[in-house]
Amino acid sequence: MSAVGEAVRERVGGLFWFWSVGAFRRSLPVLFLLGLAAFILGPLLSLILWAFAGRWFYPALLPQEFSLKWWDVVFGNRSVVNSIKYSLMTAPTVTLLSALICLPAAYAFARFQFPGRRFLLLSFLSANSFPKIGLYISIATLFYRLHLMTTFWGVVLIQLMGTLLFMIWIPTGTFRGINRSLEEAARDVGASGARTFFQITLPIAMPGLLVAGLFAFLAAFDEAQGTLIVGSPNYITMPVMMYTLVLNYPQPVGAVFSILLTLPSLVLLLLAQRLLRQGYLAAGYTL
Amino acid sequence: MRKRLRIVHWTTVLIAVVFVFTLGLYGIPARGQMAGVTLYISGDTNIQEMFDKDLLPLFERETSVKTKMVFLEHGQGGEAIVAKIIAAKRTGQKTDVDLYETQPTYIAAGASEGIWTKITKDNVANAAKVDYNRPEVLVSNGFGIPYRGSSVVLAYNSKYVKTPPRTYDDILAWIKQNPGKFTYCDPQTCGSGSAFVYVALYKFSKAEDFSGVSYDAAKVTAWEPAFQLLRSLKPYIYNNGFYPNGNVAVLQLLGRENIYMAPVWSDQGVSYLDQGLLPKDIKLAQVSPPFTGGDSAIAIPVHAEHQASGLMFLNWLLTSKAQTIVVNKLAGYPGIDWKYMPKDVRDKFAGIAQNFSPLPNGQYQADAKRLWQEKVAGSGQ
Amino acid sequence: MRSTTREGVTGLALVLPPFFLLIFFILVPAAEAVLGTLRVERSGHIVYSLARYVEMFHTISLRRSVGFTIMVTLASVGVTFVLAYALALYLRFSRGWVSTLLGALFIIPLFIPTVIASFAMVTFLEHHGYIATLLHYVGVEDTPSLVFNATGIVLTEVWASIPFATLVLLAGLQGIDDALIDSARDVGAGALRTFLAVVLPLNAVATIITMSLLFIGILGSFTIPYLVGGNAPQMMSVVMTNYFTNYLRPDISVALAALSFVIAALAGATYVAGVSRRERGAV
Numbered sequence: 016m017s018a019v020g021e022a023v024r025e026r027v028g029g030l031f032w033f034w035s036v037g038a039f040r041r042s043l044p045v046l047f048l049l050g051l052a053a054f055i056l057g058p059l060l061s062l063i064l065w066a067f068a069g070r071w072f073y074p075a076l077l078p079q080e081f082s083l084k085w086w087d088v089v090f091g092n093r094s095v096v097n098s099i100k101y102s103l104m105t106a107p108t109v110t111l112l113s114a115l116i117c118l119p120a121a122y123a124f125a126r127f128q129f130p131g132r133r134f135l136l137l138s139f140l141s142a143n144s145f146p147k148i149g150l151y152i153s154i155a156t157l158f159y160r161l162h163l164m165t166t167f168w169g170v171v172l173i174q175l176m177g178t179l180l181f182m183i184w185i186p187t188g189t190f191r192g193i194n195r196s197l198e199e200a201a202r203d204v205g206a207s208g209a210r211t212f213f214q215i216t217l218p219i220a221m222p223g224l225l226v227a228g229l230f231a232f233l234a235a236f237d238e239a240q241g242t243l244i245v246g247s248p249n250y251i252t253m254p255v256m257m258y259t260l261v262l263n264y265p266q267p268v269g270a271v272f273s274i275l276l277t278l279p280s281l282v283l284l285l286l287a288q289r290l291l292r293q294g295y296l297a298a299g300y301t302l
Numbered sequence: 303m304r305k306r307l308r309i310v311h312w313t314t315v316l317i318a319v320v321f322v323f324t325l326g327l328y329g330i331p332a333r334g335q336m337a338g339v340t341l342y343i344s345g346d347t348n349i350q351e352m353f354d355k356d357l358l359p360l361f362e363r364e365t366s367v368k369t370k371m372v373f374l375e376h377g378q379g380g381e382a383i384v385a386k387i388i389a390a391k392r393t394g395q396k397t398d399v400d401l402y403e404t405q406p407t408y409i410a411a412g413a414s415e416g417i418w419t420k421i422t423k424d425n426v427a428n429a430a431k432v433d434y435n436r437p438e439v440l441v442s443n444g445f446g447i448p449y450r451g452s453s454v455v456l457a458y459n460s461k462y463v464k465t466p467p468r469t470y471d472d473i474l475a476w477i478k479q480n481p482g483k484f485t486y487c488d489p490q491t492c493g494s495g496s497a498f499v500y501v502a503l504y505k506f507s508k509a510e511d512f513s514g515v516s517y518d519a520a521k522v523t524a525w526e527p528a529f530q531l532l533r534s535l536k537p538y539i540y541n542n543g544f545y546p547n548g549n550v551a552v553l554q555l556l557g558r559e560n561i562y563m564a565p566v567w568s569d570q571g572v573s574y575l576d577q578g579l580l581p582k583d584i585k586l587a588q589v590s591p592p593f594t595g596g597d598s599a600i601a602i603p604v605h606a607e608h609q610a611s612g613l614m615f616l617n618w619l620l621t622s623k624a625q626t627i628v629v630n631k632l633a634g635y636p637g638i639d640w641k642y643m644p645k646d647v648r649d650k651f652a653g654i655a656q657n658f659s660p661l662p663n664g665q666y667q668a669d670a671k672r673l674w675q676e677k678v679a680g681s682g683q
Numbered sequence: 684m685r686s687t688t689r690e691g692v693t694g695l696a697l698v699l700p701p702f703f704l705l706i707f708f709i710l711v712p713a714a715e716a717v718l719g720t721l722r723v724e725r726s727g728h729i730v731y732s733l734a735r736y737v738e739m740f741h742t743i744s745l746r747r748s749v750g751f752t753i754m755v756t757l758a759s760v761g762v763t764f765v766l767a768y769a770l771a772l773y774l775r776f777s778r779g780w781v782s783t784l785l786g787a788l789f790i791i792p793l794f795i796p797t798v799i800a801s802f803a804m805v806t807f808l809e810h811h812g813y814i815a816t817l818l819h820y821v822g823v824e825d826t827p828s829l830v831f832n833a834t835g836i837v838l839t840e841v842w843a844s845i846p847f848a849t850l851v852l853l854a855g856l857q858g859i860d861d862a863l864i865d866s867a868r869d870v871g872a873g874a875l876r877t878f879l880a881v882v883l884p885l886n887a888v889a890t891i892i893t894m895s896l897l898f899i900g901i902l903g904s905f906t907i908p909y910l911v912g913g914n915a916p917q918m919m920s921v922v923m924t925n926y927f928t929n930y931l932r933p934d935i936s937v938a939l940a941a942l943s944f945v946i947a948a949l950a951g952a953t954y955v956a957g958v959s960r961r962e963r964g965a966v
Contacts, residue, residue, distance in 0.1 A: 044773065044777070044781045045781060047769070047773070047785075048781050048784055048785055048788070051766075051770070051785065051788060051789065052784075052788055054842065055788055055789070055791055055792060055842065055845075056788075056791075057807055057813065057814075058800070058803035058804050058806065058807035058808075058842070059791075059795070059803055061803065061806045061807045061812070061813040062799075062802070062803040062806055062807075064813075065806055073811040073815075073816065073819075074811070074815075074816050074819045074820075075816070076816055076817070076820065116700050116701050116704070117701050119697040119700075120697050120698045120699075120700065120701050120702075122697065123693065123694040123695075123697035123698050124694075124698065126694075127690045127691065127693060127694030127697075128687065128690060128691065128694070129690070129691035129692075129694035129695050129698075130691065130695075132694070135698055135702055137951075137955060138702070138705060138710075139701070139705060140899070140951050141705070141709060141710065141713075141944075142705055142709050143899065143900070143903070144899045144902075144903060144944060144947035144948065144951065145709060145713050145940065145944045145947075146903055146905075146919075146920060146923060146939075146940040146943050146944065150709070150712040150713060150716055150940075154708065154712050157707075157708070157712065172708070173708075175704070176704070176705075176708055176709060179701055179704065179705065182701075183701060233793070233794070236796065237796045237797060237798075239798065239906065240905060253796075254796055254798050257796070257798040257799065257802070258798060266806065269802055270802075270806070273799040273802055273803065276796060276798075276799055277794070277795055277796070277799060280794040280795070280796070281794060283794060284790065284791065284793075284794040288787065288790065291790060291793075291850060
């Protein structure tokens with residue numbers, strides 16, 4: 016940090032005189048930390064307060080009255096409980112299915128040369144950049160024809176589309192990063208292709224694949240627009256429900272539900288902290 | 303060592319995934335649950351609660367017909383259900399929708415396809431008690447039967463508004479005298495804001511011209527002065543012309559005393575006051591000409607799987623006993639004429655049992671909302 | 684030669700299943716939808732014309748919405764990028780409790796569904812919301828609403844995008860050899876020089892990736908502008924939904940979607956150009 020200070024002083028001279036005050040310089044990262052903490056945690060804390068507010072009118076700093084009554088409202092509502100169930104059903108199914116379809120493709124993108132490789136890899140970007148609203152009519156017609164409308168597998172399929180990009184791009188980078196000579200050595204001592212893949216390649220690639228799976232899970236878990244069209248009225252998942260709650264219920268109910276909806280992802284957060292920082296993400300986005 | 307640690311890590315992740323997945327599988331509903339009658343109901347949560355906790359249990363007890371309700375929160379997927387019924391009709395299949403409670407405009411949308419049963423006193427005896435000139439029946443092309451009505455009313459904070467407006471023009475005057483203390487929700491997102499806009503339209507045109515079945519795009523030009531009027535209010539609206547998202551957002555602004563006056567649904571206003579989400583100073587009143595109201599009707603598909611049960615439920619819903627529950631729960635109007643309601647109920651609701659203005663038909667509503675966005679919200683200052 | 688052919692066939696075979704899904708559920712519907720916007724009925728005949736696009740550009744509120752969308756997206760990308768880069772640099776080059784805490788902190792928004800993030804932001808920033816309440820006790824009255832306008836959208840988009848941007852940038856920074864930085868220091872370069880001459884160019888791929896993916900993601904986002912945005916002007920995604928469901932004009936809605944895709948594709952093209960040039964340079 017002190018080196019930065021020198022460089023800055025060189026350029027701006029006396030204007031930033033306070034930079035030479037060591038205490039200020041040392042406290043800068045701490046200030047940055049506090050600012051970021053306020054920005055990131057502030058909205059969440061305000062949400063938690065609302066979830067336990069019985070009565071809260073401006074300008075009280077804390078609710079005038081704490082209460083658990085909104086939790087009853089949420090748990091007493093059958094469709095809310097169902098939506099939690101449906102979300103826990105669809106998102107993991109989507110993630111596993113997506114892995115099944117996409118991982119072989121990712122391996123091929125990383126290891127094989129074939130015509131149109133770059134173009135195909137790139138085309139998956141379109142899955143996330145064409146606004147879904149423009150596709151509703153076509154997609155709905157298609158799903159009706161396939162008898163997938165308002166079914167579980169219909170919802171799985173529509174959520175699957177949003178996971179393709181993550182499940183192909185990140186693992187492609189991961190597989191590419193694995194040294195070929197390791198695989199070749201295994202082949203030399205007589206291991207079959209499949210055995211080499213499962214015993215050598217897969218374990219090394221696992222953390223990268225988990226990161227991909229994590230992003231796919233979050234994408235599926237968060238999908239609301241497509242699920243609403245395809246799933247309703249049988250499969251209303253949590254994010255779909257959340258729209259209703261935000262617009263139609265008193266603020267505290269929305270807050271309670273927000274907290275419930277965050278719990279499953281919070282478990283993931285604790286498990287994934289370390290995994291995410293190992294740098295698998297950028298590797299996946301090269302062509 | 304480090305490597306071993308990582309492996310432990312993935313195992314935990316895997317176990318967690320499997321655990322969550324099993325939990326989820328447990329929740330897959332059993333297939334082929336047979337219900338006596340399947341009802342598709344839409345609306346806000348108070349409607350859902352009323353069916354879930356009061357109407358359906360009572361109906362099941364009295365008739366021993368099993369019910370299954372599919373609730374469309376806030377009318378979500380309303381068009382999809384009509385499309386589904388049309389698709390079933392075209393392919394000659396029965397539909398699982400035995401009874402559909404929705405906005406009259408959706409019923410009208412399916413009317414030309416011939417998907418609805420004509421309801422008369424011959425197939426539903428209690429239909430004789432329903433006034434067929436109600437907006438719900440007219441807007442739905444004659445196929446929708448009203449069973450509940452709530453209307454939009456004016457909510458005001460009596461602490462700050464000493465002489466409440468009695469007419470729509472009074473409201474307009476009050477808005478200009480008290481800048482920043484009034485708003486209505488974006489008509490795209492809610493009925494109470496639409497009501498405020500429709501009454502402005504009716505100031506310069508005849509309501510009857512737009513509430514019927516016919517549509518003529520040229521008639522819309524008559525609304526121009528109304529949009530100019532609404533646009534001229536913009537500087538006086540809360541937060542320099544902010545129209546919140548949804549009915550509830552307006553109630554919250556009232557609750558936080560950000561604003562002192564706004565149009566709200568009568569039933570929502572009453573229930574918010576009951577739950578302590580609005581200060582006691584908030585009062586509800588109807589003005590003249592009244593805001594629009596009556597946003598829901600029931601229709602029964604001709605090829606419903608259990609059509610007879612559907613008709614039976616509708617007939618039961620129009621009994622004065624069921625209607626009393628509806629009126630009490632929603633603090634609204636009954637579907638049948640007031641004269642068929644018990645006397646004590648009539649007396650209790652004498653205060654709000656007034657008329658409301660008819661809604662424009664679906665196509666005109668769409669035009670009104672689009673033009674409002676273009677000419678009022680999107681007009682710049 | 685034979686083995687190359689076999690490799691090509693196997694590769695294609697493995698790639699086809701997800702690609703079929705893409706064709707079937709995205710590319711064909713998209714093409715169908717866009718063709719539909721070009722089809723216009725004229726005196727009983729179906730002709731192809733750009734009439735809808737002309738109408739779209741003649742509607743003032745729509746023109747304004749397109750400009751607004753691009754401005755908001757650029758602002759969000761800019762702010763996110765600056766914050767995320769600072770964060771990534773600190774996490775890469777500093778050790779200690781501040782670094783550990785920051786590392787745990789920045790990742791949180793990734794796990795909060797966007798609906799909830801938007802909702803939380805509303806309770807936090809609205810008129811008489813938490814910020815306003817806090818300021819009230821410091822003596823500041825009448826804090827204007829920080830949500831339901833462009834500020835609200837930008838703040839929420841930044842909130843939601845920080846983890847992803849930081850992760851990609853950090854991954855790029857971790858790929859830079861410490862030896863390179865040390866040698867730059869050895870020849871007497873200050874931190875700023877080192878950053879400009881060594882770190883920034885070496886991290887260019889990650890930078891391009893972050894910028895373009897952020898741009899595409901924010902441009903297409905619906906939930907945040909829908910819940911946190913104002914009445915007018917609105918982001919294109921919200922306008923599309925209104926035309927589709929409220930105004931009964933799906934044709935205009937799809938025309939807007941096509942336009943939005945074209946803008947996103949331009950960002951995509953920058954990304955491809957940038958990444959391929961870098962890759963060729965590296966080889």
